[in-house]
Amino acid sequence: MNISFDFNLPTIIKFGEGRIKSTSKIINENIPGNRVFVVTDSGIEEAGLVMPIITKLKDSGYQVEVFDEISPNPKDIECEKGRAAIREFDADMILAVGGGSVIDTAKAIALLQSHEGPVALYEGRNKAVNEMKPIIAIPTTAGTGSEVTFSAVITDTKRKFKMSMRNTGFAPKIAIIDPETTYTLPRALTASTGMDALVHAIEAFTCTMSNAFSDVWAKEAIRYIFTYLNEAVSEGTKESRHYMMLGSVMAGIAFSRSDVAAVHCMAEAVGGLYDIPHGVANSIFLPVVTEFNTEQDPARHAEIARICGLAVAGLSDIEAAGLLVSELYKLSERIGIPKLKDLHNVNPKDFDRLAEASLINGSTPSNCRKITKSDYIDLFHKAYEL
Numbered sequence: 001m002n003i004s005f006d007f008n009l010p011t012i013i014k015f016g017e018g019r020i021k022s023t024s025k026i027i028n029e030n031i032p033g034n035r036v037f038v039v040t041d042s043g044i045e046e047a048g049l050v051m052p053i054i055t056k057l058k059d060s061g062y063q064v065e066v067f068d069e070i071s072p073n074p075k076d077i078e079c080e081k082g083r084a085a086i087r088e089f090d091a092d093m094i095l096a097v098g099g100g101s102v103i104d105t106a107k108a109i110a111l112l113q114s115h116e117g118p119v120a121l122y123e124g125r126n127k128a129v130n131e132m133k134p135i136i137a138i139p140t141t142a143g144t145g146s147e148v149t150f151s152a153v154i155t156d157t158k159r160k161f162k163m164s165m166r167n168t169g170f171a172p173k174i175a176i177i178d179p180e181t182t183y184t185l186p187r188a189l190t191a192s193t194g195m196d197a198l199v200h201a202i203e204a205f206t207c208t209m210s211n212a213f214s215d216v217w218a219k220e221a222i223r224y225i226f227t228y229l230n231e232a233v234s235e236g237t238k239e240s241r242h243y244m245m246l247g248s249v250m251a252g253i254a255f256s257r258s259d260v261a262a263v264h265c266m267a268e269a270v271g272g273l274y275d276i277p278h279g280v281a282n283s284i285f286l287p288v289v290t291e292f293n294t295e296q297d298p299a300r301h302a303e304i305a306r307i308c309g310l311a312v313a314g315l316s317d318i319e320a321a322g323l324l325v326s327e328l329y330k331l332s333e334r335i336g337i338p339k340l341k342d343l344h345n346v347n348p349k350d351f352d353r354l355a356e357a358s359l360i361n362g363s364t365p366s367n368c369r370k371i372t373k374s375d376y377i378d379l380f381h382k383a384y385e386l
């Protein structure tokens with residue numbers, strides 16, 4: 001546990017059912033200017049989530065431009081298109097309505113609006129030097145946490161590599177978090193995005209960057225997500241959607257004030273090479289990496305088992321941690337997470353390259369157990385053989 005840390009939460013959070021309907025009013029009360037650049041994707045538009053917001057904005061006198069050319073793993077070329085569009089429109093603010101891909105793209109477009117050169121120039125930490133226009137984020141999945149983080153992940157199409165960028169200006173000025181946006185989320189997307197949120201919370205809690213403040217958020221996030229994910233997937237009740245959204249934002253606060261670790265390193269490697277959606281990739285690697293990590297820190301993993309309400313009475317830490325691992329395998333199975341070997345194009349011949357990409361990920365040093373390239377190769381094989 002670190003006793004030295006920074007904690008900064010610059011985002012105003014507006015949480016609750018129906019809050020999305022007040023978007024125009026919330027913007028009016030908090031952000032100057034009247035030119036709103038809306039970043040979204042076609043699926044969100046088809047779900048009917050964007051048009052009511054735009055109508056209200058226009059009725060309130062705002063000028064609105066919509067950019068929706070975004071794929072599930074957002075790409076540098078899409079951000080470049082966004083730069084041209086936002087500069088032409090001369091936006092005062094960026095409103096992101098969507099999942100992690102949309103919010104991350106909005107962050108990259110905000111950066112490119114006030115910075116020259118390719119997105120890759122800004123890979124890493126605090127490379128943005130100019131001010132960025134304020135971002136308002138409305139998440140439509142209970143998973144990303146991007147509405148409260150300083151980070152964005154964008155695929156470099158030439159390297160087939162997911163670049164991670166972290167800048168203070170990426171933190172949205174306002175996050176309008178409305179569980180209602182997830183009521184119609186399909187089952188598979190509820191499962192994979194929900195597992196992504198669980199990974200955020202578990203990695204934030206177990207990684208070497210964990211600290212007293214991030215732990216508070218991570219533990220509550222684990223409790224909510226583990227309790228309600230199965231119900232959100234199988235029944236989609238309002239109660240479960242509500243608590244998943246709460247868990248997701250808490251997990252976002254936790255990991256962006258701590259870090260993620262090896263699960264994300266592997267997920268971003270396969271996402272970059274094969275274009276596998278982030279949540280699916282994370283879901284696949286969570287059980288195998290947790291199994292790998294437990295021997296390094298049985299106490300923290302046992303604590304997670306307790307938070308999840310597993311029957312740990314009388315068990316040693318290592319036994320409780322083992323129970324957690326087996327529950328994670330069962331949870332993946334129960335909510336229908338696909339197998340690595342069933343995903344299009346995945347080939348064990350690529351595991352060396354994927355291990356290399358995982359190793360150079362900035363979050364590898366944060367993994368609680370020291371992890372080498374050959375460990376990563378073993379973990380890819382283990383996940384493939386499940």
Ligand SMILES: [Fe+2]
Nearest residue numbers: 196200278282
């Ligand atoms: Fe994630």
